[in-house]
Amino acid sequence: MALVVQKYGGTSVGTIERIRNVARRVAKTYDDGNDVVVVVSAMAGETNKLVALANEVCEFPSEREYDVMVATGEQVSISLLSMCLQSMGYKAKSYLGFQIPIITDSAYSKARIQKIDDKKVREDLKNGSIIIVAGFQGIDKEGNITTLGRGGSDTSAVAMAAALKADVCEIYTDVDGIYTTDPRLVPEASKMEKISYDEMLEMASLGSKVLQIRSVEFAKKYNVVIHVRSSFNDNPGTLVTKEDADMETVLVSGVTYNKDEAKISVFRIPDKPGIASRIFSPLSHANITVDMIIQNVSSDGYTDLTFTVPKTDYKKAIKIVEETAKEVGASGVKGDENIAKVSIVGVGMRSHSGIASKMFQTLSQEGINIQMISTSEIKVSCVIESKYTELAVRVLHEAFDLAKKDVKAE
């Protein structure tokens, strides 16, 4: 008998029929003799609707109220799944984040899980119940409802698996594993049997939304092996796990893209010590994460600075940067929302050279201009004009020979 944590995403619980399908899968796992804890997302589209409602009321809704609002989507899906299981004759019980409780910090809309009390869940499991937990939400020490950021149910699931020392953590979604790139964009993408935590961390942070980045951080920290698979079939999925020797032999494992960032440039800043901190401190105080940064070589005592921020924080960021730019005597600020970041990822890059130059060459052959570049040990990212995103992903996928071998042979 094992303790199994399963997470079902929005599409998997998008209709009553699909919730029934999930209930049958959960019941089968239980009937096979396992203890089962299920983490569920809101029904497909519901969180977007809630976000839109909040934004309709005001441009910058109070972060506390925003979380109270967007956390409600999951309340519907957990209770429906629980009712479904009960009507099939099973003991099932749903829990909101605060009822467990899943304790987080107070960073509304991007809270981090700090502690999970597993007492009630363990007691219920002992009594033969199937436990259904609302993903994406928690409660801070002051009793405020918090949410974990978009896609946060993945993190709820991995955190529950870590807290309960579960034997298995399965993330059920609408594709049957992790592919070399988004299979909806490139149908030739191939499914990976396994991927290392570090590669998955890079892929998630570079735009592959199949897993929320924090879920992978959690999994790596607590050694939780994640099995990503489809809720619509029984195909084996992809294991996200510790790196092994096979993984090193592949130069590039995946290609990702991200259209969710915007670029901000500050022109003719007096080039003095402390300038970068003057520009970036107010952004970090506002909880805005800055991603890529480029500072031009200084000429006649002035320099230009360009960086990217999440599009969701763009308006807030521009306002803050314009104020700081005035204070430090810069000549102006310009924003650009029409950008995308395309990246290649692979642990094999550590031991092979020439990969970045192949990427630049591939993009240039298509006439795609590279605006910014950033690299790490296992990834290379380029910012390009967003209209070229799909083309860039396709040609990179081909250049690094990632397509399904059987499809190529046809």
Ligand code: ADP
């Ligand atoms: P869920 O609602 O189940 O959490 P998500 O929409 O968050 O599902 O994640 C699944 C989606 O991730 C897929 O439908 C797919 O389009 C997208 N995706 C992006 N990159 C990849 C990738 N490399 N492999 C698999 N899916 C990917």
Ligand code: ASP
């Ligand atoms: N419902 C939330 C979202 O849409 C959390 C999740 O689905 O993981 O972002």
Ligand code: MG
């Ligand atoms: Mg998701």
